[in-house]
Amino acid sequence: MTAPQDPSAEQVTHAVVTDVPLPGDVGTLALVTLTGSPGRPTTLGPRGLANLQAALTELARRARDGEVAAVGITGTPPVFAAGADLDVVLALRDHAESRAVAELGHDTLRLLGEMAVPTFAFLNGPALGGGLEIALHCTYRTAAADVRALALPEVRLGLVPGWGGCWLLPRLVGVEAALDVIVRRALAGRMTSAADAAALGLVDHLVDPGRVVPDSVAWVADVLRGLDVPRRALDDADTWQRAVDAARADVERRLHGAAPAAVHAVELVAAARTAGRDEGFAAEDDVLTELLVSPEVRAGIHAQRVTARAARGRRTAGDHGARRAIRSVGVVGGGLMASQLAVLLASRLQVPVAMREVDDERAAQGRARVRAEVAGLVRAGRVDEAGAERLLEAVSIGTDLAVLRSADLVIEAVTEVMSVKQQVFAELEPLLAPDAILATNTSALSVTTMGEHLAHPERVVGLHFFNPVAKMPLLEVVHTAHTDARTRATATDLAGRLGKTAVEVADRPGFVVNRLLLRLLGDVLACVEDGTPTRVADAAIRPLGLPMGPFTLLQLVGPAVAGHVLGTLHDELGDRFRLSPGLSRLAADGRPLVAPGPTGEDEPQAWVQEAFGQPGGSGARDAQGVLDHVLGGLSEEVGALVSEGVVTGPDDVDVCMVLGAGWPFHLGGITPYLDRTGWSTRVLGRTLHDPAAFGPSPV
Structure with missing residues (x-):
């Protein structure tokens, strides 16, 4: 195979084989454990795939010679495998290299599906992309019951599940469920839990998270002794066609041809019913050869990395100084956003939240909204009835501003009128402790102007949440020239505690x-x-x-x-x-x-x-x-x-547009697309990124 441009970029995975005696004298399980670089998720590049291929080739010989009764494969906790090494993808120079990567993946993983003995995947943690495809090639799959991240996210990144996923998954779980996982969930960035995977038929058996290997080994012995593991029949041609037609229409409505990967994925699944294994895998190779060096892939990897980096707290609260402890919160207003905020704050921070409205009628309406919000959490299975009661007890609403006196943080969420917001802050400042933080949920108004008449504008910060508050992952943390280090630190820390990704932005109209x-x-x-x-x-x-x-x-x-x-x-x-x-x-x-x-x-x-x-x-x-x-x-x-x-660079813009507006990965957010299409150069006289980063495809 042609080596990638920078082999040193690969995080090399090793395959360690251990013989495990099976209970009940049913033979030996040869267990392969994938081990990656310390502190990094296990990924698969050319050298890692070669290591795995060598181990599986030897195990295939042992299986043929009757030395082992089964082969298993698992990961090094806390992950199973995170898929292809994206650094290697970015280093690919041409179609010859991309085809070599595609074919090596198939040549390696299909050994698991063509072994002379049954093969088993023990999913001890997240299995994404090529990691999940390893499991799909196996005869059977177990998973720790607490695993939350099983996915084929390739379409979102501009790729397809091209190491067998498009051919194997619809045959295992049915065409409709397969298209849901491969296309709809991928585009939405949704993962599948182990429990959901078991319901789909993607996972055969759930095990204790603390005993993944021993419990899985015991189950392997049961299977070898004759335990029946149900398998669904291949969907009939009409069912297959209806599902494919619906997926084609859905992709066209969503993307209008903007990104080729989803269309290719649907067509690969469409052909999988009648294509043989060799034909199906060859078709995946053809598609991957084109997509691996496409501009959408580079944009998708960019979007994935900048959002992941932001979610990990690239700008930690420690960058700005000590945080203020938040033991109680006040919310001014009782409208839709205010009610959503109150429930989120109470549930995530586990602190009392006092809401204030201007009269009894509006307070009653706010109380009803809070109850409706909590009821929605119950229906969604996010909290049980006891948890709902605790939330309702934690959130109070009235008309007396004095109930906010003890709050460490007060967020105003009143109408978007500057004079009204200034009045709220003016009333709050003398009431609160000198170091309490005043925050505004404004979506466009000047935070600086809002606090310009206050004695202590340094404690004012913007916390721009997006609707619906519970679901939207972005929080624009807006600082003014006066906002002090402690306030900024507290705001960014708060975002993390609320499950949000914070992007710090300077106070300019409309933020990002x-x-x-x-x-x-x-x-x-x-x-x-x-x-x-x-x-x-x-x-x-x-x-x-x-x-x-x-x-x-x-x-x-x-x-x-x-x-x-x-x-x-x-x-x-x-x-x-x-x-x-x-x-x-x-x-x-x-x-x-x-x-x-x-x-x-x-x-x-x-x-x-x-x-x-x-x-x-x-x-x-x-x-x-x-x-x-x-x-x-x-x-x-x-x-x-x-x-x-307003931002420190174009990456922040992309994080904001992906997480705050749902703009797609195939645009990279937006800035890679503007560079690739020449618009940034045409308008600004320069690219927003390194000119080589998102230029023409390297083919």
């Missing part, structure tokens, strides 16, 4: 996510104001594969809210955030903006066009013109975010 989303929306609306038909403008950005079209996003945000934020950004940042009279008309009307069109996708309703007037004229753009206008605007705005010091 809303500034870019409103630039996109504003540019689309500007095209409509200039005569572009609403449906042309709405469909124009589909080639990016974003989670939703601009008018669907506008309906989700609400035209009134979007208009308010757009106006704020226009006032602060100028005419590049162009005001939209048509948007004001949409806000005044109040009707739904979009409805399913002939293909089932949301399209702007006819009355939306009426709000903007008759289309046409010299300023009207076609779809490509709208897309160009949007990409130019995003490039300009990202450049401004970096040059203004």
